[in-house]
Amino acid sequence: MTTDALKVLAFDTFGTVTDWHTGVSRVLTNVFPDLDPSELAREWRRRYQPVMAEVEGGDRPWTLLDDLQRETLTDVLTQVHGIVATEAQLDEAVHAWHVIPAWPDASDGLRRLKRKYTICALSNGNVALLNEMAKTSDLPWDVIGGSDLWRHYKPARETYLGLVDLLQVRPDEAMMVATHSTDLEAARGFGLQAAYVERPDEWGPETKTSESSELNAFNVGGIDELATALGC
Numbered sequence: 001m002t003t004d005a006l007k008v009l010a011f012d013t014f015g016t017v018t019d020w021h022t023g024v025s026r027v028l029t030n031v032f033p034d035l036d037p038s039e040l041a042r043e044w045r046r047r048y049q050p051v052m053a054e055v056e057g058g059d060r061p062w063t064l065l066d067d068l069q070r071e072t073l074t075d076v077l078t079q080v081h082g083i084v085a086t087e088a089q090l091d092e093a094v095h096a097w098h099v100i101p102a103w104p105d106a107s108d109g110l111r112r113l114k115r116k117y118t119i120c121a122l123s124n125g126n127v128a129l130l131n132e133m134a135k136t137s138d139l140p141w142d143v144i145g146g147s148d149l150w151r152h153y154k155p156a157r158e159t160y161l162g163l164v165d166l167l168q169v170r171p172d173e174a175m176m177v178a179t180h181s182t183d184l185e186a187a188r189g190f191g192l193q194a195a196y197v198e199r200p201d202e203w204g205p206e207t208k209t210s211e212s213s214e215l216n217a218f219n220v221g222g223i224d225e226l227a228t229a230l231g232c
Contacts, residue, residue: 003217003230005173006193009113010122010145010163012154012178013130014100016197017110017121017223018137020045021204023100024093031093035081038204043080045203047072052124052153062151064126069094098129102137103199109223110140112232118142122163122176124153143167155186164192177226181211193217195226 014020021041028037051068054060070090077083085093113119120143121130127146134141145163152158164171171191178184179202184194195218202208212219220226 003175003193005170006117006175006230007169008118008120008163008167008174009195010120010160010174010176010187010192011110011223012176012180012183013121013123013125013133014097015199015202016177016179017106017139018100018102018133019201020097020100021202024096025204027096028093031089032077032083032085035083040076040081042203042206043076044069044073047076048124056153056156064148065124065153066094066097066126066129069097097125098132099136100133102139103222105222105224107138107140109225109227112224112227113230114140114142116230116232118167120145120163120167122154122159123147154183157186157190160187160190160192175217177223179211181213184211184213184216188215195220197221197223197226 011017024041025037028040032040051072055063073090073093074085077085110119119141121141122145123130124147126148127144130144130146147153150158150162164174172193175193175195176184176187177195177197179197179199184196188194194216196212196216198210198221200208218226218229220229
């Protein structure tokens with residue numbers, strides 16, 4: 001594939017554009033001061049994919065990510081730590097995902113890319129969450145593609161091709177940008193181009209293995225580097 005026809009850049013948000021570990025850990029420090037916030041954030045994050053897979057597999061009805069996050073945090077607290085959280089604690093903790101900070105290169109890099117391309121969030125977060133995140137972290141999206149628009153979670157085809165249909169472009173005229181290989185592999189499988197962003201600190205103190213691949217159009221160290229690679 002060539003980037004000559006490229007019109008749309010679709011970005012994963014949690015981990016690729018924003019630093020969920022730092023943001024969520026910071027809030028958990030205040031909400032559950034007797035627990036290790038980094039460990040709790042990582043335990044919570046590990047419940048993310050399995051519960052979404054239950055929705056996609058038809059084992060449970062469509063459920064917003066906010067509600068899934070609340071459920072999985074409750075499970076971690078009770079099953080692992082023997083804690084029954086209050087409603088107020090759960091509210092504050094779940095809201096942390098709405099206001100996680102962007103990586104330092106994200107906002108400026110997106111503004112550079114926006115001059116040439118339509119830039120979109122394509123996330124498992126719901127639209128309200130992503131809108132608040134954008135305002136908090138100065139993310140200048142042209143389009144916010146939340147999972148509640150498609151009522152599906154990545155890597156379902158409805159998410160990638162739903163955005164393509166919404167913007168009236170061919171799949172090869174769109175590029176998925178992510179730091180997770182499963183996201184990129186799915187996007188490529190549906191005809192989109194793919195760019196990998198290295199985020200070695202995504203999991204905080206936990207070592208993250210690079211998921212770059214020669215199958216991606218680009219493997220870069222940040223969104224600013226992607227902008228340079230694309231001539232922006």
